Amino acid sequence: PAAAPAPAAAPAPKKAPAAAAAGDTTVNCPMPGTILQVKVSEGQAVKAGDTLFILEAMKMENEIVAPCDGTVKSVSVNKGDAVQSNDQLAVIG
Template structure:
């Protein structure tokens, strides 16, 4: 999962090893004073979370990976 726009991570809703369903929120990205849910593109297991709450990210940055 990649950042759709530059912003700041304000929430991590899933943990490594957690099973997620398509559409389930994994991270919350704040951009332009709006919170955007970063959702799982498919069912899977969270393989890695590459950011922490408070991190600034650029557009296209890899935020998390799924198996």
């Protein structure tokens, strides 16, 4: 039998979230909203409580802060991205 045709390429898929390695901390989105600002970049050192992102949700701006000290290993969202609850935003190692 003939092989099934390859699926059409999706238009510009989002960067797949990096898998957190053992010992890494994943920063997830607490509620649906829109990313207004990305305040960190990969490789940046952060302290617990540092603001990582500004999330607009329910017409309010919410600071998403680092849950621990470490280095940002990956950033999974960009300014303007719509996010849902529990979407991965970043990984801190």
